[in-house]
Amino acid sequence: MLEAKFHNDxxxxxxxxxxxxALLAKRILEELLNAEVLRGKPDKVREWERWRNISVLEEKEGMLDSSLASS
Structure with missing residues (x-):
């Protein structure tokens, strides 16, 4: 029983x-989008928009919320 609890933790x-x-990566990408690095580079902005629209972060947030609620 203790081993299973340790594994879950x-x-x-x-x-x-x-x-x-994931949140840190999102924040860094947001900062890059606002920085001069991406200004005038529409291909990089489009790439960022594509990544931002992927719902991976929302899925991870949902998984974390569910695991914390079950604790």
Whole structure:
């Protein structure tokens, strides 16, 4: 029983780590979009828009919320 609990806690930490990394990546990309690096480069802006519209971050947030609610 203790081993199973440890495993679940580890999974929760892994999900939280993924969630934090995804949020950090999103923030960095938002900053790049606003920076001079992307100004005048419509292909890079389109690439960012494509990534921003992917719902991976929302899925990770939902997984984290569900795992925290079940704790």
């Amino acid at each position: 580890s999974d929760d930490r892994d999900i939280a780590d993924i969630h934090c990394a």
